[in-house]
Amino acid sequence: MKEQLLQAKEKATEYWKTRSKKQKWFMLATFILFFLLLLLLVFLMRPNYVPLYTNLSPEETGQIKETLDQRGIPSQLSNDGSAISVPEDQVDALKVELAAEGIPESGAIDYTFIEDQVGFGMTDNEFSVMERAAMQTELENLIQNLDGVESANVMITLPEESTWVSEEAKQATASIVLNTGGRGSIDEEQIRALYHLVSKSVPDLPVDNIVIMNERFEHFYYEDSNNSSSSMSAYEEQRQIQLDVERRLQTQIQQMLGTLMGPDKVLVTVTTDLDFTQENREEALVEPVDEENMEGIEISAERITETFEGEEIEEGGVPGAGEEDVVNYPAGGMDGNGDYERTEERINNEVNRIHREIVESPYKIRDIGIQVMVEPPDPEDPTSLPPGSINDIEQILSTIVATSIDDTYLEDVTEEEISEKIFVSSQPFAGKVVVEEEVSTNIPLWMYILSGVLIVLVIVLAFLLLRRRRQEEEELLVEEDLPTEEEIPDIPEREDSEHETRRKQLERLAREKPEEFSKLLRTWLSED
Numbered sequence: 001m002k003e004q005l006l007q008a009k010e011k012a013t014e015y016w017k018t019r020s021k022k023q024k025w026f027m028l029a030t031f032i033l034f035f036l037l038l039l040l041l042v043f044l045m046r047p048n049y050v051p052l053y054t055n056l057s058p059e060e061t062g063q064i065k066e067t068l069d070q071r072g073i074p075s076q077l078s079n080d081g082s083a084i085s086v087p088e089d090q091v092d093a094l095k096v097e098l099a100a101e102g103i104p105e106s107g108a109i110d111y112t113f114i115e116d117q118v119g120f121g122m123t124d125n126e127f128s129v130m131e132r133a134a135m136q137t138e139l140e141n142l143i144q145n146l147d148g149v150e151s152a153n154v155m156i157t158l159p160e161e162s163t164w165v166s167e168e169a170k171q172a173t174a175s176i177v178l179n180t181g182g183r184g185s186i187d188e189e190q191i192r193a194l195y196h197l198v199s200k201s202v203p204d205l206p207v208d209n210i211v212i213m214n215e216r217f218e219h220f221y222y223e224d225s226n227n228s229s230s231s232m233s234a235y236e237e238q239r240q241i242q243l244d245v246e247r248r249l250q251t252q253i254q255q256m257l258g259t260l261m262g263p264d265k266v267l268v269t270v271t272t273d274l275d276f277t278q279e280n281r282e283e284a285l286v287e288p289v290d291e292e293n294m295e296g297i298e299i300s301a302e303r304i305t306e307t308f309e310g311e312e313i314e315e316g317g318v319p320g321a322g323e324e325d326v327v328n329y330p331a332g333g334m335d336g337n338g339d340y341e342r343t344e345e346r347i348n349n350e351v352n353r354i355h356r357e358i359v360e361s362p363y364k365i366r367d368i369g370i371q372v373m374v375e376p377p378d379p380e381d382p383t384s385l386p387p388g389s390i391n392d393i394e395q396i397l398s399t400i401v402a403t404s405i406d407d408t409y410l411e412d413v414t415e416e417e418i419s420e421k422i423f424v425s426s427q428p429f430a431g432k433v434v435v436e437e438e439v440s441t442n443i444p445l446w447m448y449i450l451s452g453v454l455i456v457l458v459i460v461l462a463f464l465l466l467r468r469r470r471q472e473e474e475e476l477l478v479e480e481d482l483p484t485e486e487e488i489p490d491i492p493e494r495e496d497s498e499h500e501t502r503r504k505q506l507e508r509l510a511r512e513k514p515e516e517f518s519k520l521l522r523t524w525l526s527e528d
Contacts, residue, residue, distance in 0.1 A: 023468070030461050037458050040451045047087035049076050052094060053104065054083040055151045055179075060104035067103055068094075132156055139201055143178070143194065148186050151179040156202055172205040174198050176212045178220075188223060195222045216264050218254070221247055238276050241363055246270045249368070253400065257372065257393065265375045267429070273367035275406070283356040296349035304344040364406040370397050372424045379428035390424055397422045 019027070052075075053064060061081050068075045068086065073094070076085045086094060098104070136154045143152040159170030176198065180186070186194075195207050212220040221243075250270045257266040289296045372393060376385040398418050402410065510517040 026461075026465065026468070030458075030465060033454065033458050033461060037454050040454060047074070047089075049085040050088045050091055051078075051083050052086045052091055054079070056082050056084065056104065063104055064098070067098065067101075128158070132158055135202065139176075139198060142197060142201075143176070146186070146190055146194065148180055148190070149178050150181045153177045153179075154198075156205075158202075159204065170204070171209055172202050173209045174202060174205055174211070176210070178212065178214045180214050186220065191220045192222060194220075217267055219247075238274070238363070241276075242272060242274050245274065245363075245365070246272050249370075249400070249404065253370065253372070253397070256396070257374075261374060261389075264429075265377075267373040269371045271369040271371075272365060275364040275366045275409075276362065277364075278359070278362055281358050283354070283358065285352075285354040285356070287352040287354060289350070289352060296351040298347060299350050300348045302344075302346040304342075306342040307340070309339040364408065365404050366406065366409050368401050368404055368421060370401065370422050372397065372422075373429070374424065374426045375429045376426055382426065382428075385426050390426060393424050394419065394422055397424070 016024070053060070056064070058081060061077065061084055064084055065075060065077070068084075073086060073090060077083070078085060136156055139154045139156075140152045143149055143154070153176070155175045157173045159172060176194075178186075191212070194212065195210055198210055199205050199207050207222050210222070214220070249272070250268050253270070254266060254268045257268065288294045374385065374390070374393065376382055378384040398415070401418050401421055405413070506517070509520070
């Protein structure tokens with residue numbers, strides 16, 4: 001066996017040495033392309049894994065993994081063990097078979113679980129705990145049916161029943177966290193339906209006691225489109241206005257800072273103090289049309305001018321005063337003439353008559369407080385956030401506070417007091433929910449195109465190689481058919497002859513010592 005291997009090696013070495021440089025490069029390129037093609041075929045023949053179940057608990061993942069291993073079905077885990085994938089051609093059959101066997105067995109408690117566990121030994125406290133857990137599970141299953149919701153976590157707090165009669169009835173509360181997979185926000189109709197669904201599913205749970213947010217800490221607020229201000233009490237109306245102002249400010253700041261730092265790197269809360277003093281007044285003003293000259297529009301004018309010329313009346317009569325005379329008035333002469341002039345103007349001007357009924361704004365922003373939490377780019381390194389970023393955020397928030405507070409309350413406020421209304425802190429978020437995107441296992445289109453090109457290249461190279469080999473074999477056959485001329489060997493010279501020895505000595509002398517060789521030649525010529 002060893003001799004055969006050595007002979008094969010020698011033949012291969014001899015064949016490689018007899019090839020030209022161009023043939024060697026051609027054979028090497030063919031081998032590399034064949035190796036790449038083999039790797040590509042192996043990659044394409046690998047099974048395509050698709051998710052069988054997602055959002056699994058560790059117990060459910062372990063149960064499914066054990067079942068698949070017992071059946072000899074290959075599987076892969078992803079998303080920290082919350083998703084399990086199998087070959088694509090076995091997904092549908094496995095779902096049906098595992099569902100028939102009751103796998104996975106969810107650890108959640110539902111109403112069917114309560115029916116199986118109800119017995120004479122169960123206490124009221126145990127039943128209450130199981131009932132609340134079943135209620136939470138059923139609500140989670142209902143919420144997951146909404147478009148855009150991948151999963152949900154529901155926490156319900158039910159009031160304890162008391163045998164004593166209390167003045168105020170206790171109410172239940174609910175907190176819901178939705179996993180939207182990082183997609184856009186849910187529309188208002190779905191949010192309103194979600195609030196009503198939870199409120200009607202849990203006894204004594206008003207809408208105001210429900211809190212709903214997504215995995216990025218974005219709150220979904222309930223807005224009743226049918227509710228009007230006339231049907232609300234003064235407190236409810238003022239509280240609704242305050243919440244609306246705070247939500248709008250919080251949303252604007254969250255969007256702006258989220259664009260700057262990242263949507264999951266910023267948490268904003270806003271508190272406001274509103275002045276709900278409302279003033280109704282009526283004004284009746286009269287203003288001139290021409291304010292510079294303080295004149296109105298001339299509508300009508302009447303000008304009367306009277307003049308009279310006559311002789312001067314001489315004074316006469318007896319000084320004194322009679323019963324019907326005026327004191328110190330000269331007595332007029334009889335039959336006298338006189339002159340006089342009288343000018344009279346009557347002008348009607350129209351002015352601006354303004355009637356105003358003013359109702360002041362239902363609220364004024366008296367004070368604002370803004371709290372912002374920022375996570376550094378590297379949560380493990382608090383110094384990764386430059387100090388300049390904190391200063392920029394404070395400047396932005398100062399501008400928002402200065403433009404939002406009403407002017408009547410902003411007159412005596414200094415810049416230092418405005419900066420005291422803002423708090424910005426940088427620290428890592430420990431309770432942030434990390435949503436991992438599922439890695440698609442589908443083969444991209446460019447892989448198919450590349451594989452097709454490589455297959456064509458290999459076929460072309462193989463064809464050229466076979467054609468080259470056929471040409472070489474034909475050339476060898478032609479060379480073998482041609483008659484070969486017999487080579488006549490040269491007559492070997494006698495190396496031990498005296499003449500040959502001298503000739504070699506002279507050649508060595510001419511090569512090593514040309515001057516002495518030239519002297520020797522002159523000596524021989526002179527002797528001749």
